[in-house]
Amino acid sequence: MSNPIHQFEITPYIPLHIGGLDVSFTNSSLWMMIGVFLSVSVLSLASKKRALVPGRLQMFAETLYEFIANAIRDNIGSEGRRYFPLVFTLFVVVMLGNSLGLIPYSFTYTSHLIVTLALALIIFITVLVIGIARHGFHFFSLFLPPGLPVWLIPLILPIEILSFIVRPITLSVRLFANMIAGHIMLKVFAGFSVGMVAAMGGWGYLAAIFPMFFNTVLIGFELLIAFLQAYVFTVLSCIYLKDTIHIDH
Amino acid sequence: MYVMKTINLGVMGVLLSLPTTPSFASDSVVLDEIGHDSVAHEVEHATSSGLPQFDPTWFASQVFWLLVSFLLLYVIFAKKTLPNLSSTIDRRRKQIESDVETTQKLTKEAEAIYEAYEENLKDAQLKARAVVINMENDLKAQADADHKKFRDKAEETILKTEISIEAAKVTALKDIQAIASEIASETVKKLIGHKIDSKNVESIVSSLVKTPETKKKPSKKAA
Numbered sequence: 001m002s003n004p005i006h007q008f009e010i011t012p013y014i015p016l017h018i019g020g021l022d023v024s025f026t027n028s029s030l031w032m033m034i035g036v037f038l039s040v041s042v043l044s045l046a047s048k049k050r051a052l053v054p055g056r057l058q059m060f061a062e063t064l065y066e067f068i069a070n071a072i073r074d075n076i077g078s079e080g081r082r083y084f085p086l087v088f089t090l091f092v093v094v095m096l097g098n099s100l101g102l103i104p105y106s107f108t109y110t111s112h113l114i115v116t117l118a119l120a121l122i123i124f125i126t127v128l129v130i131g132i133a134r135h136g137f138h139f140f141s142l143f144l145p146p147g148l149p150v151w152l153i154p155l156i157l158p159i160e161i162l163s164f165i166v167r168p169i170t171l172s173v174r175l176f177a178n179m180i181a182g183h184i185m186l187k188v189f190a191g192f193s194v195g196m197v198a199a200m201g202g203w204g205y206l207a208a209i210f211p212m213f214f215n216t217v218l219i220g221f222e223l224l225i226a227f228l229q230a231y232v233f234t235v236l237s238c239i240y241l242k243d244t245i246h247i248d249h
Numbered sequence: 250m251y252v253m254k255t256i257n258l259g260v261m262g263v264l265l266s267l268p269t270t271p272s273f274a275s276d277s278v279v280l281d282e283i284g285h286d287s288v289a290h291e292v293e294h295a296t297s298s299g300l301p302q303f304d305p306t307w308f309a310s311q312v313f314w315l316l317v318s319f320l321l322l323y324v325i326f327a328k329k330t331l332p333n334l335s336s337t338i339d340r341r342r343k344q345i346e347s348d349v350e351t352t353q354k355l356t357k358e359a360e361a362i363y364e365a366y367e368e369n370l371k372d373a374q375l376k377a378r379a380v381v382i383n384m385e386n387d388l389k390a391q392a393d394a395d396h397k398k399f400r401d402k403a404e405e406t407i408l409k410t411e412i413s414i415e416a417a418k419v420t421a422l423k424d425i426q427a428i429a430s431e432i433a434s435e436t437v438k439k440l441i442g443h444k445i446d447s448k449n450v451e452s453i454v455s456s457l458v459k460t461p462e463t464k465k466k467p468s469k470k471a472a
Contacts, residue, residue, distance in 0.1 A: 005300060005301065008300065008301040008302060009301045010304075010306075010307045010310075012307075012310075018313070021309040021310075021313070022306070022307070022309055022310055023310045023313040023314070024307075024310050025310075025314070026307060026310055026311075028307070028310070028311055028314065029310065029311075029314035032314050032315060032317075032318040033314075033318060035318065036321050036322055040321075040322065040330075043326070043330045047329075047330050047334045047337065048333070050333060050337045051337070052337075052340065052341055052344060054337075058337075061334055062334060062337070062338060065331070065334045065335070065338070084331065085326050085331055086323065088326055088331060089319060089322045089326050089327075092322060092326075093319055109311070109315070111302070112301075112302050112311055113302050113303070114302070114308045114311045114312060115311050115312075115315050118311070118312045118316070119315070119319075180300075180302070
């Protein structure tokens with residue numbers, strides 16, 4: 001119970017195999033589906049009424065809409081509108097993964113590197129495919145900054161290519177590391193409380209209040225991190241998606 | 250530029266992943282403190298397979314279900330939710346714009362009406378003033394006319410009265426002369442016992458009456 005790593009373990013609920021791959025329905029899948037259900041039901045309910053004067057729920061949905069729209073407008077430009085559903089979905093998936101994970105006994109699917117890597121790869125592959133489809137071979141001039149002296153090309157080109165390839169890794173590791181660190185910290189402090197009771201008995205209940213209080217503060221902090229990391233992930237994806245539209249050289 | 254950005258991101262990544270190391274350290278401390286059998290067993294289990302995140306058993310399942318939920322959300326958002334929201338927001342923006350336009354139009358109309366009202370008011374004031382001035386002039390003329398008429402009448406009456414007074418005076422003088430000459434002739438008759446011709450008496454009397462008047466005037470001046 002006090003093992004802080006235990007919360008990341010995956011438990012299969014429904015065994016499922018497709019083409020030799022084990023795609024069983026697990027606790028991770030369950031919380032992804034809970035996220036899908038929650039976001040679709042809330043946003044559908046909020047956008048169904050189409051009221052000219054919005055209620056609370058519709059206001060919430062419209063604020064979210066404007067928030068993502070602004071992030072796209074600021075980071076990609078007006079042409080970024082075509083990526084709106086993609087960026088919106090990305091934000092919702094990451095945000096829900098981060099915040100649903102803060103519910104006790106839930107599962108944080110964004111604390112798994114493979115999940116964040118898959119999300120980052122969705123963006124990476126989108127950038128690569130759409131970039132090449134739109135700009136052809138010219139897309140690779142991305143690796144040659146404008147005004148670069150010819151003799152610097154052998155030095156800069158590998159660095160630029162590496163920085164391009166490393167994008168999905170930094171993107172996914174950042175989110176994964178933040179989530180795993182936060183959740184371990186929460187669990188460790190909760191473990192302190194339990195440990196104090198186990199070690200000291202009656203007085204332990206009194207002493208256990210302090211780590212509990214600290215945990216309360218941490219939960220607030222983790223909520224901020226949950227939002228911040230979802231925002232960072234979204235904004236960086238926008239910056240990467242910008243390369244498919246503007247190649248200024 | 251790009252190099253800089255990447256270096257920054259790399260540093261961020263390293264910094265953000267740092268807290269994991271102390272957490273791992275502290276968790277082993279906690280576990281040492283507690284030291285329960287079941288916990289020890291779990292620790293053994295966990296350490297034997299490392300972090301669950303790096304256990305490839307569930308990689309396929311994780312990716313599969315993530316793609317399923319991502320696609321599901323993407324399709325629902327792109328086809329339904331987002332168009333709904335954007336159309337609502339657009340409709341509101343248009344409504345607000347048209348409302349603002351109507352407001353501006355109505356304001357302009359109101360201003361035009363106010364201007365017309367002001368002009369009418371000014372006209373009415375001018376007309377009223379003209380009417381008042383005309384009326385004053387009329388009344389003045391009327392009063393002047395009445396005044397003149399009254400004065401003429403009064404002057405005429407005064408003149409008539411003066412004439413009648415003058416006439417009365419003349420008659421009175423004549424009467425006085427007649428009486429005087431009578432008295433004179435009577436007196437003479439009694440004195441001398443002889444009657445004098447009445448015509449002579451009259452002329453004498455009248456000369457006597459007139460002379461003192463003519464004589465009196467220069468004497469008054471001399472005095």
